[in-house]
Amino acid sequence: MNKIQVHDKDFEILLENDTINKRIRLIGIQLNVDYENRCPVFIGVLNGSFLFMADLLKEIDIACEVGFIQVASYKGTESTGSIKETFGLPTNLKDRDVVLVEDIVDTGFTLKYILEKVHEQKPASVTVCSLLFKPKALKEPIEELTYVGFEIPNEFVVGYGLDYNGLGRNLKDIYRAI
Numbered sequence: 001m002n003k004i005q006v007h008d009k010d011f012e013i014l015l016e017n018d019t020i021n022k023r024i025r026l027i028g029i030q031l032n033v034d035y036e037n038r039c040p041v042f043i044g045v046l047n048g049s050f051l052f053m054a055d056l057l058k059e060i061d062i063a064c065e066v067g068f069i070q071v072a073s074y075k076g077t078e079s080t081g082s083i084k085e086t087f088g089l090p091t092n093l094k095d096r097d098v099v100l101v102e103d104i105v106d107t108g109f110t111l112k113y114i115l116e117k118v119h120e121q122k123p124a125s126v127t128v129c130s131l132l133f134k135p136k137a138l139k140e141p142i143e144e145l146t147y148v149g150f151e152i153p154n155e156f157v158v159g160y161g162l163d164y165n166g167l168g169r170n171l172k173d174i175y176r177a178i
């Protein structure tokens, strides 16, 4: 399916599942090398990262811990800028190597908020691994952004975990609004 409708909007295919999975395999290889003997803590940002987190972690063959945080900021297709934590961070991150796993870095507001909370716990290191990155939408520079699956244009996307007003998270490909 190259074109789909979600609620009132039309979308066309941007990234096929096969392309996504090939890229995730490469990111996994890189993480296995970079974090060997460090027992990192992977923290997925819910809800959007759930499929990426699952597919990425299947590629990780070093010892690691896995956790999640949930935050909410979006209404429809716009970031509201005010972030609400609805489900908290693991509280034992001191001296740990933390990898935050995101579906997408758009304005950067969400990550800025989460990164402040993570740094408060004095981890040994923090990086961000995001499947998608919209460089043209970025309003808060994210120094920790180290692993990026795909840089995409500044357009709203759905699928592979990402939703438009609650729908589309289950789509295995990623679509952009047209």
Ligand code: XMP
Pocket (backbone or CB within 6 Å): 045, 048, 073, 074, 079, 102, 103, 104, 105, 106, 107, 108, 109, 110, 111, 155, 156, 157, 158, 159, 162, 163, 164
């Ligand atoms: P910010 O703007 O804070 O956004 O970097 C981060 C969170 O907002 C969601 N987001 C999107 N969701 N299509 C979506 O379905 C998009 O194009 C989009 N842009 C941002 C996403 O959950 C991300 O974690």
Ligand code: MG
Pocket (backbone or CB within 6 Å): 045, 046, 047, 048, 049, 103, 104
């Ligand atoms: Mg999200």
